[in-house]
Amino acid sequence: MSASTGKIPATIVTGFLGAGKTSLIQHLLKNAGGKRLALIINEFGELGVDGEIVKGCRIEGCPEENIVELANGCICCTVADDFLPTMKALIDRGLPPDHIVIETSGLALPKPLVKAFNWPEIRTRVTVDGVVAVVDGPAVAAGRFADNPAAVDAQRKQDDGLDHESPLAELFEDQINCADLIIVNKADQMSSVEHEAAQAHIIKELQRPAKMITARFGEVDPRVLLGLDAKAEDDLAARPSHHELEGEDHDHDDFESFHVDVPELSSPQELLGKLAPAIAAHDILRVKGFLAVAGKEMRLVLQGVGSRLQHYYDRPWESHEGRRGQIVVIGLKGLDRAAITAAIAA
Ligand SMILES: Nc1nc2c(ncn2[C@@H]2O[C@H](COP(=O)(O)OP(=O)(O)OP(=O)(O)O)[C@@H](O)[C@H]2O)c(=O)[nH]1
Numbered sequence: 001m002s003a004s005t006g007k008i009p010a011t012i013v014t015g016f017l018g019a020g021k022t023s024l025i026q027h028l029l030k031n032a033g034g035k036r037l038a039l040i041i042n043e044f045g046e047l048g049v050d051g052e053i054v055k056g057c058r059i060e061g062c063p064e065e066n067i068v069e070l071a072n073g074c075i076c077c078t079v080a081d082d083f084l085p086t087m088k089a090l091i092d093r094g095l096p097p098d099h100i101v102i103e104t105s106g107l108a109l110p111k112p113l114v115k116a117f118n119w120p121e122i123r124t125r126v127t128v129d130g131v132v133a134v135v136d137g138p139a140v141a142a143g144r145f146a147d148n149p150a151a152v153d154a155q156r157k158q159d160d161g162l163d164h165e166s167p168l169a170e171l172f173e174d175q176i177n178c179a180d181l182i183i184v185n186k187a188d189q190m191s192s193v194e195h196e197a198a199q200a201h202i203i204k205e206l207q208r209p210a211k212m213i214t215a216r217f218g219e220v221d222p223r224v225l226l227g228l229d230a231k232a233e234d235d236l237a238a239r240p241s242h243h244e245l246e247g248e249d250h251d252h253d254d255f256e257s258f259h260v261d262v263p264e265l266s267s268p269q270e271l272l273g274k275l276a277p278a279i280a281a282h283d284i285l286r287v288k289g290f291l292a293v294a295g296k297e298m299r300l301v302l303q304g305v306g307s308r309l310q311h312y313y314d315r316p317w318e319s320h321e322g323r324r325g326q327i328v329v330i331g332l333k334g335l336d337r338a339a340i341t342a343a344i345a346a
Pocket residue numbers: 015016017018019020021022023024050105106185186187188189215216217218286288303304305310
């Protein structure tokens with residue numbers, strides 16, 4: 001319960017694809033110090049990978065019924081259909097959570113979600129304690145979210161309907177400009193010069209006061225993360241967004257995702273060898289999923305952010321899952337699905 005409002009506090013975690021939102025939440029759950037947390041996990045792709053990863057950790061104190069997945073679409077577009085009923089169900093429980101944490105999809109605009117907390121049934125019971133933006137530090141330092149006039153011009157030539165700046169830059173700016181706390185993540189992958197470049201870019205684009213801290217693997221003290229007491233739903237005018245200037249056009253109309261079934265692999269390398277060139281050739285932004293490897297009882301988690309690929313075994317396959325390997329692929333609209341599928345699953 002928030003001491004200043006008497007309402008249940010909720011934290012909205014935003015940040016681009018692969019920035020480290022799920023890692024942050026896993027760390028928070030492991031260090032919750034007895035707090036009863038409930039999680040709402042939203043994903044752009046049609047497979048609930050993030051929710052599965054968090055459940056796969058089998059963290060004590062966070063039973064599976066406290067983790068609600070809203071997959072297949074961005075939460076900011078389905079607020080009334082998905083988010084509000086989920087919130088209501090959580091707060092109507094006999095023993096409501098102490099704190100609600102919402103992981104939005106990497107393509108979601110946070111502001112429509114904050115607005116949803118003004119719905120009468122929610123407003124009286126819950127307050128937005130803070131909006132936390134997780135930022136991929138090395139990607140920002142590398143200029144991934146900078147406005148790139150040449151690239152936008154080239155895209156415009158292909159698509160007359162494109163009426164705004166780089167979709168990645170816009171989304172990045174909307175996410176940080178809604179935040180109370182910005183976490184510059186992946187410190188282990190940045191030199192001090194890159195760290196400074198990332199911070200300078202954030203400060204250049206930031207139009208409101210927000211705290212900024214650095215982290216690796218989302219390891220942030222829960223006392224820093226929770227208890228910001230921002231009451232963000234009362235403060236919407238101070239959180240500027242490109243989206244408002246563009247009417248109903250949603251930034252993530254510029255992105256698409258699909259999934260690929262992957263047969264059992266002889267080794268992880270069998271897939272990695274095909275995936276790395278496919279990511280480069282098709283400028284794939286994000287891949288993630290679960291794979292079966294011959295002779296291994298455990299399922300293999302695959303994570304790809306840009307060209308960086310990571311994999312690890314997390315838990316044994318359960319019998320009802322049938323060792324079914326699947327990965328989600330996300331990129332800018334116009335992905336050559338047939339070519340990517342053929343390259344990965346051949
Ligand atoms: N080296 C390094 N890798 C990190 C760090 N934080 C996260 N990662 C890795 O980056 C990948 C994506 O991390 P996630 O936590 O799943 O990112 P996310 O923001 O939840 O991704 P989406 O939900 O798909 O948008 C995983 O392979 C993580 O292990 C970090 O600080 N350093």
